[in-house]
Amino acid sequence: MQVTILPAPVSGTVTANPSKSAMQRAVAAALLAKGKTIIRNPGLSNDCLAALEVAENLGAMVKRVDEEIHITSNGVKPFYDEINCGESGLGIRMFTPIAALAETPIIINGHGSLVTRPMHFFEEVLPQLGVEIKSQDGKLPLEIKGPLQAKNITIDGSLSSQFLTGLLMAFGSVADKAAITVKDLKSKPYIALTLQLMELFGVKVRNENFEVFHFDAPQQYKAVEYTVEGDWSGAAFLLVAAAVAGKAEVHHLNTQSAQSDKVIMEALEKAGAEILPGVYTIIVQKNGLKAFELDATDCPDLFPPLVALAANCGGVTKIKGVSRLAHKESDRGITLQQEFGKMGIKIDLDGDYMYVHGGTGIKGATVHSHNDHRIAMACAVAALNASGAVTIENAEAINKSYPEFYDHLELLGVAVQRVEQTV
Numbered sequence: 001m002q003v004t005i006l007p008a009p010v011s012g013t014v015t016a017n018p019s020k021s022a023m024q025r026a027v028a029a030a031l032l033a034k035g036k037t038i039i040r041n042p043g044l045s046n047d048c049l050a051a052l053e054v055a056e057n058l059g060a061m062v063k064r065v066d067e068e069i070h071i072t073s074n075g076v077k078p079f080y081d082e083i084n085c086g087e088s089g090l091g092i093r094m095f096t097p098i099a100a101l102a103e104t105p106i107i108i109n110g111h112g113s114l115v116t117r118p119m120h121f122f123e124e125v126l127p128q129l130g131v132e133i134k135s136q137d138g139k140l141p142l143e144i145k146g147p148l149q150a151k152n153i154t155i156d157g158s159l160s161s162q163f164l165t166g167l168l169m170a171f172g173s174v175a176d177k178a179a180i181t182v183k184d185l186k187s188k189p190y191i192a193l194t195l196q197l198m199e200l201f202g203v204k205v206r207n208e209n210f211e212v213f214h215f216d217a218p219q220q221y222k223a224v225e226y227t228v229e230g231d232w233s234g235a236a237f238l239l240v241a242a243a244v245a246g247k248a249e250v251h252h253l254n255t256q257s258a259q260s261d262k263v264i265m266e267a268l269e270k271a272g273a274e275i276l277p278g279v280y281t282i283i284v285q286k287n288g289l290k291a292f293e294l295d296a297t298d299c300p301d302l303f304p305p306l307v308a309l310a311a312n313c314g315g316v317t318k319i320k321g322v323s324r325l326a327h328k329e330s331d332r333g334i335t336l337q338q339e340f341g342k343m344g345i346k347i348d349l350d351g352d353y354m355y356v357h358g359g360t361g362i363k364g365a366t367v368h369s370h371n372d373h374r375i376a377m378a379c380a381v382a383a384l385n386a387s388g389a390v391t392i393e394n395a396e397a398i399n400k401s402y403p404e405f406y407d408h409l410e411l412l413g414v415a416v417q418r419v420e421q422t423v
């Protein structure tokens with residue numbers, strides 16, 4: 001699909017989409033629990049749908065009942081010998097150790113951007129836990145054969161926190177007494193979210209400074225009723241849209257959430273946007289914006305909305321953590337540089353830093369998402385202040401995390417023209 005956004009002021013009220021990070025974790029915990037879990041405000045993005053299908057194939061019964069998802073499970077008991085995690089990095093890295101709890105051999109696959117993302121971590125770690133594993137040179141598909149045994153283990157957390165999320169969730173089911181020691185953990189708040197979710201489902205982990213995670217006694221996941229919180233990662237685009245082009249009120253955002261991407265508030269404040277935070281509602285209004293500095297190492301998904309913000313800020317914005325972007329849905333440092341370059345915004349990449357030269361004027365252009373949802377959304381937000389229309393190719397990439405995104409822009413008064421393309 002091609003989407004064209006016409007420059008426009010924004011104004012209105014939107015309810016944040018459900019967090020895919022929270023939803024996917026809840027689906028995994030529901031699979032590991034015995035009984036019926038009820039998920040309210042469920043996410044239905046492609047990553048969430050993939051998680052639901054994986055849970056089904058690993059033995060859970062998944063039903064959509066009105067606005068809820070009901071997951072009935074008796075633990076991991078695979079129906080099939082293959083699961084497909086779609087394009088979800090979290091999905092594959094979380095469900096692989098969980099699938100390895102079964103004794104039967106399982107093939108783990110995905111598609112699109114996921115087939116090029118690194119999985120060599122599993123080959124280093126899973127054999128130490130009694131799991132046989134084969135990959136294609138550190139990439140998909142993975143062939144595994146458990147059962148995984150929870151043992152004391154030391155892992156490297158520098159590439160992604162998602163592998164640790166998977167190990168923590170799986171250990172929660174089978175650990176008697178064991179500890180996971182992590183070196184150089186990145187994206188720490190995502191682990192806080194994992195631990196929070198596990199505790200809600202009845203499994204406690206003793207966290208020693210995000211360096212050692214202790215399981216002190218056997219525990220069992222319990223089926224619960226759970227409401228998915230609003231997504232700071234998706235809402236960041238709406239809040240930036242308001243800061244650069246008008247005013248918006250976004251509901252269902254918890255400022256006390258464990259989600260890393262609530263750091264967008266700090267960036268907006270530094271840039272000079274007018275902010276009225278409530279407990280579950282954020283109002284942001286346009287103001288004179290200036291360049292800012294931010295360390296986004298632990299909230300890597302914020303780079304795209306931060307760049308859309310920085311493009312509108314007078315001066316050079318400096319953002320740390322760009323080396324964390326190489327293995328996302330696209331190599332995001334480079335794709336942001338290329339696509340914002342087409343709109344006349346210069347971005348320099350230097351080691352772990354990104355420099356965005358803002359306030360120089362955004363030009364109308366045709367850009368490409370690189371099949372990366374956050375690149376499509378960042379370009380759409382940049383379009384609001386462009387000198388002419390911005391056309392986004394492969395704009396349907398947003399479905400990975402935020403299928404409601406263009407509808408939400410329309411709710412804020414933006415004209416969005418959609419053209420379906422046949423290939």
Ligand SMILES: O=C(O)C1=C[C@@H](OP(=O)(O)O)[C@@H](O)[C@H](O)C1
Binds near residue numbers: 090159186187324
């Ligand atoms: O656990 C999660 O829900 C996620 C963790 C982050 O990945 P890394 O840990 O690889 O930074 C983030 O980029 C991803 O979109 C979602």
Ligand SMILES: C=C(OP(=O)(O)O)C(=O)O
Binds near residue numbers: 087
């Ligand atoms: C990187 C992302 O997700 P994942 O790693 O789960 O595919 C993202 O949502 O931006």
